[in-house]
Amino acid sequence: MIDTQRLADWMDEQGLPGKGEPLEANFLSGGTQNEIYEIVRGDERCVIRIPPAAAPANRDEGIMREWRIIEALDGTDVPHTRAVAACSDKSVLGRSFYLMGFVDGWSPMEFKKWKEPFISDPEARRGLAFQLSEGIALLSKVDWRAKGLHDLGRPDGFHERQVERWTRFFDRIKGREIDGMAEATEWLQNHKPLDFIPGLMHGDYQFANVMFREGAPAQLAAIVDWEMGTVGDPKLDLAWMIQGWPEDTESPEAETSGYVDMRGMPSREEMVAHYADVSGRQVDDLDYYLVLAKWKLAIVLEQGFQRAGDDYKLQSFGTIVPTLMRSAADLAESTDYRS
Template identity: 75%
Template sequence: MDRMRLPGAGEPLHTRFLSGGTQNEIYEIRRGEHRSALRIPPVNAPADRDKGIVREWRIIEALDRTDVPHTPAVAVCTDTAVLGRTFYLMGFVEGWSPMEYGKVWPAPFDADLRARTGLAYRLAEGIALLSNVDWRGVGLHDLGRPDGFHERQVDRWTGFFERIKGRELDGMHAATTWLRTHRPLDFIPGVMHGDYQFANVMFRDGAPATLAAIVDWEMGTVGDPKLDLAWMLQDWPEDTSGPEAAAGYVDLTGMPSRTRLAEHYAEVSGRQVDDLDYYLVLAKWKLAIVLEQGFQRAGDDVKLQSFGPIVPQLMRSAAELAETSEYR
């Protein structure tokens, strides 16, 4: 930190573990008045996670020159002699994550449904702003390969499924065939988050709802940003007044409908969403394959075992939407 001329030289260093899993650990770092968060792979994470950390760093550093809510870039260290792994420091963001509260929103969003709608609109606005980033201008020209993006999606994930395959999934052939024959003729490339949902954002305290930061950029790339929208909406109900709205990992009761959020995204981003069905089918299909990997290696892990019945439901949902969609 002294080499990077960060504030707090000579002050005692205080650390606090914030969260962590198999991919990354996050610590609060305090030194005098300087407060940041350190993101680092755990010791036993695969070696390529160090490259992933640098990739994440590139994205948040590039976003410093945009209006996308994110954690500010502070410093990166690729010298593994320091902490054993590549890591970076990002600005500490005051606020809260929906994952802290489970299915109960913090006040005032627990009781005030009108205030709660703002959470959904701010969520949609986050990727709308991200989609409009001048990715070449901010130095992300080599982050991904937008040419052939949709062709690669289907080929890559069907190949991946064949490698992990432990059972047949009803509807997969129908959904895969539909995706191959209904690819968008054209799209406007942009920065994608890759796993966009309430689990990967933070909000400021209190109302009105304010998006503080989009976090966890390990899946970030340059591709088709409308897949982020579909990822966010793939299990979002049209009717948020019924029991279906509370069925997921957060309670969507009282929030705008899926159609209204797609319209809001279009208004903010300037992108048309007439072909949203294609992206919804792709999102459901892809998520089913991702979760199937977890289920196939679940062992005694109860959480991964729970994916067992979810995966077939997702794949059937993708096939049913493909069969009934008016998108041609």
């Protein structure tokens, strides 16, 4: 639990609203990397994001990195949480932290299903998907240089580093041979996107990391969880979003293809077309990004499997990883994409 008195004193020093009012902190969520509390003080309602005491030391840098992105999004069209204040002085609460506006909305991860009217109204549900696609398209249009994010990432050599970095990472955690790994890696080493326009990217963009406003029509309230945010290639976010999208969103399999019911959703082609319309980016080289996204996700999940222990969820990655990597290799081998 955070020290509410020390937080209140710091907020007073920053001249934030609610000075002198009692402060209430309500735990919302958290794990080994971050904890999130709702902060209520008088009429002010916001959220604090802070690493727990046992989190690795570099999470303090990560928190301030997230803050830079959230602060930079103010004044843009990207749905985001309002930037309130940040503190890198660990003497206040023991870790770096930031305050962001409270989002009056809901997350698909809350109950692992949609909320009404998106359960009973298929057309309204389609709007959730288009809003998801639009959010990441709007993010790709942010002028990251003008927002002072020129040093957030290293766009030069981004794609070469992706393959080199994650290949080295896999070699460090390797505990078994993964079918398709060699083929997909070699294909990525020999192909590049048709163009590369650097932009702000989320890094883990999916329904789990957005919030929607209540009621229809669907409206994206905020993109959240910026732990992987960087300046890189926004089209990798697009591929990450759709790499597991059902081939047929009208089939019974779409109900169980993810953590939410995907029946009645727009097709993958419709999602990509909406992204292209809003972002203004060409998507003719999408196969390259899909191979990269599947390959990278397989490696990320393999790390979880290798350290699973008695964790049933992580153990389940044991069968998911080979299927995903084989999918990346099959797409690489079958596509006529040339870069």
